[in-house]
Every structure is written in C-alpha cells, then in structure tokens.
Amino acid sequence: MAYPAPPSTPYSRLWRRLLEPGFEKLRGKRIGEVTALLEQSQSWDLARLQDWQWSQLGKLLAWAKDKVPYYQDWFSQNRLEAREVVEQRDLSLLPLVDRDLVSARPELFRAAPLPAGSIQKNTGGTTGAPMRLKLDPYSNDWRTAVTRRGYGWAGAHNGNRMLMVWSTDLIPPSPQALRKRRLHHLLLRLHNVSYMNILSPADADLVMRSVDRFKPLAIVTYPSAAEVFCQRALDTGWRPRHKPFGVITGAETLFPHQREMLSQVMQCQVFQTYGSREFMLTGCECQAHDGMHVSEENLMLEILDGERPQGPGQLGEVVITDLHNFAQPFIRYRIGDMASWHSWEVCSCGRAHRRLGQVEGKVVDMIQAPDGSKLTGHFFPHLLKDFDAVERYQVVQQNLESVTIRLKLRSRLEDGERDYILNKFREFLPGVEPTIQEVDEVEIAPTGKIRTVIGLGSSSQPKQAGADQ
Ligand SMILES: [Zn+2]
Numbered sequence: 001m002a003y004p005a006p007p008s009t010p011y012s013r014l015w016r017r018l019l020e021p022g023f024e025k026l027r028g029k030r031i032g033e034v035t036a037l038l039e040q041s042q043s044w045d046l047a048r049l050q051d052w053q054w055s056q057l058g059k060l061l062a063w064a065k066d067k068v069p070y071y072q073d074w075f076s077q078n079r080l081e082a083r084e085v086v087e088q089r090d091l092s093l094l095p096l097v098d099r100d101l102v103s104a105r106p107e108l109f110r111a112a113p114l115p116a117g118s119i120q121k122n123t124g125g126t127t128g129a130p131m132r133l134k135l136d137p138y139s140n141d142w143r144t145a146v147t148r149r150g151y152g153w154a155g156a157h158n159g160n161r162m163l164m165v166w167s168t169d170l171i172p173p174s175p176q177a178l179r180k181r182r183l184h185h186l187l188l189r190l191h192n193v194s195y196m197n198i199l200s201p202a203d204a205d206l207v208m209r210s211v212d213r214f215k216p217l218a219i220v221t222y223p224s225a226a227e228v229f230c231q232r233a234l235d236t237g238w239r240p241r242h243k244p245f246g247v248i249t250g251a252e253t254l255f256p257h258q259r260e261m262l263s264q265v266m267q268c269q270v271f272q273t274y275g276s277r278e279f280m281l282t283g284c285e286c287q288a289h290d291g292m293h294v295s296e297e298n299l300m301l302e303i304l305d306g307e308r309p310q311g312p313g314q315l316g317e318v319v320i321t322d323l324h325n326f327a328q329p330f331i332r333y334r335i336g337d338m339a340s341w342h343s344w345e346v347c348s349c350g351r352a353h354r355r356l357g358q359v360e361g362k363v364v365d366m367i368q369a370p371d372g373s374k375l376t377g378h379f380f381p382h383l384l385k386d387f388d389a390v391e392r393y394q395v396v397q398q399n400l401e402s403v404t405i406r407l408k409l410r411s412r413l414e415d416g417e418r419d420y421i422l423n424k425f426r427e428f429l430p431g432v433e434p435t436i437q438e439v440d441e442v443e444i445a446p447t448g449k450i451r452t453v454i455g456l457g458s459s460s461q462p463k464q465a466g467a468d469q
Contacts, residue, residue: 002349003287006152006245007217012159015187020158030138034145041297042149046344046352049296054086056323057300061085061094063111064329070097070108071329091300091332092307096319098334103131103391110134110328118327122385123277129392130385133278136327143280146295150284154271155245156218161189163216163244165207165225167378168194170424191216195225196382196428200373204232208240211266215242219266223249223258224364224376230261243267250275251378252364274359276335279320283356291342291355298323301354302332303339312341315358365455367429370400375429377453380405383424389413394442396454403432406439413438 021032041049061082064071074095075082085093102109115136123131148158156162173181185192191214193207207229211219226249233239247262250273262270274283274292279299283292294301300323302309303316310316318337322330342357364377377395384390392408405421407413418436425434443451 006155006157006287008155008157008160009217011189012157015159016157019187028137029141031141031145031148034142035148038145038149038297042351042353044352046346046354049352052297053300053323057085057321058083060321060323060326060329060331063326064331067111067113067326068109068329069112070105071331088309091302094332096332096334097330099129099131099336102133102330102333103129106132106328111326114327121277123381130381130387130390131278133330134327135325139322139325139327142298142324146298147281150273150281150293150295151218151220151248153284153286154218154248154269156220156248158188160217161191161215163191163193163210163214163219165193165195165219165221165229167196167376167382168192170196170379170382170428195222196376196379200371201232201235203373204229208233208238211240211244212242217245219244219247221247221249222364222376222378223252223254224366226262227258228374230258230265233265234261238265240266245269246271248273253359274337274339274356278330278333278335279322282320283359286347286349286351288348290347291357292359293347293351293353293355296353301356303341310340312343313357315340315360318359365451365453367395367397367403367432367453368400368456369429369431371431373429373431375425375432377455379425379428380453383421387413387417387421389417392442394439394452394454397432397456400456401431401433403434404437405434406437406442408439408442 024031041052044052061071065075065082066072078093080093084090097109114134115138117137118134119137119140121133121135123133151157172178184190191210193210226247244266246269247266248271249258249262254270254272259270259272269287269289271285271289272292273281273285275281281295282299282301283294285292300321302319302321303314304310304319305314305316315338318335318339320330320333320335322333337359339359340357342355344354346352347355366374366376368374380393380395384393389409389411390407390413391410394406395403396406397403403425405425413436421436422434425432
C-alpha cells in the first residue's frame, strides 16, 4: 500500500491476532475467515472483485428464487432463471425494491424457513420510516469484518484506544448487560460519550476532556456532533494534548466546512464513511481521502438514473444488493440516497474498490431549547424504531418552546405508547413541549426526500449544500 499503516499498539496486535479470534471462534462466529479474505481482496483488481460479486450474487438469487416468497413469484412470473443473471446489463432484468414495498409485506421478503440463528434488527433510520429486518449470522459476521477493515484504515483497530461520540440507549440496560458491555469496552479499549443531548457548551467540554484523558488513537462521531464540539474548541482555544491518528464520521453527510473544522481542531486526518442500518458500512475513505471505497466484497452498489447506470460524476439513485444476507435478501434495494461515482481509476492507495464521490445522503437537524441546549435529530429514529404502529415520522420545531412529532400510523398508537414518546422527549430536552400530530402523509421536499427532522435552522445544514434533502 502507498500509505503507512495506521499505528497499532502491542495490546491491539495481541487482541486482534489472538484474543479476539479465540473468543469469536468459541462463539461460533466466522468473522476471522471473512477478515482474512478482506485482507487479501484489498490487492485484487476490479475484474477479480467483480467476479467475486457475481459468484456471490448467483448463490443469493438461487436462494431467493427457492426460499423467498416475493422472488419465488417474481421468477416464476418472469420466466427467468437465477443463473441467467451473469453480467451488469442483466441486473436491470431484476426488480427494484424499496423500503415502502418491503415494509408493507415484510414476510414476503424473508426466507422461509429463516436460516438458523437469524436475528432481527430494528431501524428507525434517518429516512423517517422505521423498519424491521432479519439478518442471518454469517451476514452479521460479514458486516462486522467489513466495518473493522474500514475503520482500521483510520486507526480504529479493535484494541487501539477509540472514542465514540455517538448515540446511546434511551432505556438504560440491565445491570448485568451494563457490566458485560463495560467489560467488553474495557477489553476493546473503547470509550463512549453519549451524543444525544450534550450540545450545550458545557457538555461539549466533556468531549474535550475525554480526548485528553482517554488519549484515543481514533474518534468516531457524527459530523453534526463534531461541529458542536469543534466550535466550542475553536472558541476556547482547546487543542488535544495527544493527537489522534484519525477521526471517522458516519451516519450523515460530511460537509467540507465540518471536515475542515475537525482537522483543524483535532489536528489529524478525517475519514468520511457512508452506511445505513440495512447494510452497515457501505463506503469508507482510505488515507488518500479521495472518495469512499465501496465494500464491494459484501455489497453490489449501483448508481442509477431510472434504470440507466451513471458514470463518474453523474448523480443518481443509490441501489444496493447485499450479497450475504440470506435471511432477508435485499436485492436492488433503493436506499433513498443520491450519489455519484468518484472515478473508475485505481486509488493512489492501491485498492481497486470503486469509490463514491458525492453522497447526498442524510442531513440531520437539531431541536433547540430556550436555554441553548439542543437535541440531535438522531434521537428520533432511536425513539420510534420499536413502535409497530409508526409507518413514517417527521419532527418539526415551530418555535423554541414547542415541537410537533408528526406520525403517519399504520395502526392505533396506544395511550401508553403516546405518553412514552412524549415523556422520553421531555426527559432528553426539558423546556420544549412536544405534541403528537397524526397525519395522512408527511411532507416531501422538492427533491423527493422526506426531511425527518426540521429544526429552527442548524449550522450543519448550509443552504448551499443540500438544504432540501
Ligand atoms: Zn484508497
């Protein structure tokens, strides 16, 4: 590789080479074998990566045709054999699906029977439509291994000190679960700072104190959170006593001014990532900082205008096929983001994985209280993901004292559920009174995207950079 390897400590090497693989093998996980493959495939050329994708897709389509009701019907009605889909132009023969379609009849998109050990994940997402998805254990191992590799490019190897400024549980875990998690984090050398409502200046200081005390080699955060604590650092003149190797941003679009603030304050490289709850890490920057490499071993990503594949620099709709989730195959799934390819050239890091350039994805507003404290829009997917009745949501702040939680419901919301939502909000942002409003449809922006949280105006959402998303 053309860039020096990120730093790693003796403990991190011991953890990653010996302890972690041992624990995972005992638990029946196959992360080690995927990690080994992902290590090797970094030197594959694009043709070899694509051969791999087609071989995996063939297995997935054959499985879907055999076990998944929606595809059983589709293949029989369209008289197509899974083995006939063998090259790029054949992909357009397969149907596009989206969250509305899958959420309306989830059982049609799940394998029957589910692979042993399949788990359920609930996603509130930042698209405003909560969804439940099934995941088989091997696919989960793939996601873990892909994330570890991508984060590793930024120095966030397990066992290296890592600070997460991220959202946390709304409901405190049981004491036993908490003890287990603390031990796990201790072994991983992972330190968490909750980013839900730490947005007052005094709370932002907590991030800086954590950086100085914990001395992380890598920091993982939302761009909007970074902007808050970086602004505080710039105002107070704070700089880290120990420079991290990298800051990883995720879950939102990273704007250039946020990247600049982060590198100025933390005095290190900034690595943008792109992902979703449906697919986890989808794209990740390397040390070249020249686009985000797609996790091509795990996902097949298309950028389309209608059914027409877009070339480098042409904005289009992101459509993803997960090559390894056999519990609930996501085949040509319209994730709801727009993006463009960066370039087809091999990156200066030497990896042939294609790179995403611009991603017009998630922009998350904040809700403000009269005393200056703020609540991140990431709070709402966490709050609403477990309510079956909620089909879509949108949160609108009209003034500093009140906020309306608009809900499109698929069934009645029980009184207890309604009170829970209102009280949780009051708990996290005192001083702003929430109201629930049932609506037939939520507001769609001119770009066709639903803005899930509309704040009074956030500096993370500059008007010239996709304010209407
Ligand atoms: Zn690269």
